[in-house]
Amino acid sequence: MLNPTYIQNDAMIIAMDRAVGRMHESLEAHGLVDNTLIIFLSDHGGVVQKKNKPAWADNGPVRAGKGTLWEGGLRTPLFFRWPNGLPAGETLEGTVSSLDLVPTLVSVAGGEVQSDWELDGINLLPYLTGERNAEPLAERTLFWRQNAMWAVRSGSWKLIQDRGNNPPQLYNLDDDPREATDVVNAYPEEAARLQETFDAWQGTVESPRFGWWSEIGPKVE
Incomplete structure (x- = not known):
């Protein structure tokens, strides 16, 4: 059945x-x-x-x-x-985000991103065309926050605070893409660096305006 x-x-x-x-x-x-x-x-x-x-x-x-x-x-x-604009059959190696789409599309349309827009993403077009080497993309720092959950990735290192009251966990995604082994105790300096980086970023963004779903953890005002 x-x-x-x-x-x-x-x-x-x-x-x-x-x-x-x-x-x-x-x-x-x-x-x-x-x-x-x-x-x-x-x-x-x-x-x-x-x-x-x-x-x-x-x-x-x-x-x-x-x-x-x-x-x-x-x-x-x-x-x-994009047959007239991009090579076919290529793979872009690196870390990208959906936040990169807005500056990329502005560039595709012939525009220029202004600094006062304060966009989080970057223009991927020169990397997609091969004009620029994509290696720096692998070293980017990206942030996520979903109410009580949050994560920061810098290069291959990722610090994540999951649901519940467990402390943040550290993973090296190059060595452990399955996130099976928390190495926070083995690399406390790396965990502290990422925690400081996340805290600094979080201080620059406003509180979420969207609604609340009780199953994802304690409500954070």
Whole structure:
């Protein structure tokens, strides 16, 4: 007997795939497909557990999924297609964020990001075209905060505060992409550096304006 959860999930994937196909066909019919930048990504990893129901997705070797700040919740596919503007079949090695899309699209449209916009992302276009070496992307520092949960990644190091009252945990994602072994006690200086970096960043952002979901931990005003 087929599981209704799997049927619903597969149906959503099929519907999305067909919608992307119709969009591509329309661009092609109007002679626009070669000079249109198409970006495909997910805003979070797949749902691996929903209460007592079976997992909806398989996020591969990485830990957990949607609703968490583990790699299974943060790592997603990201594809760019622009025949007239980007080389085909290339892979951009490095750490990027969906926050990079706004400055990238401003650049694609011929504009220039102004410093007073205070955007968190960077323009990926010179890295995508090969104009710039992508190695610096691997050393970026990125931040996440979801109410009581937070994480900071700098290069291969990641410090994460998960749900509950457990202290922050430290992982080296190059050595341990599954986030299986907390090395905070082995590298206390690295953990302290990342904690200081996160605290400094957090002092620059306002409190969340969105609603509250009680299952993710204590409410933080």
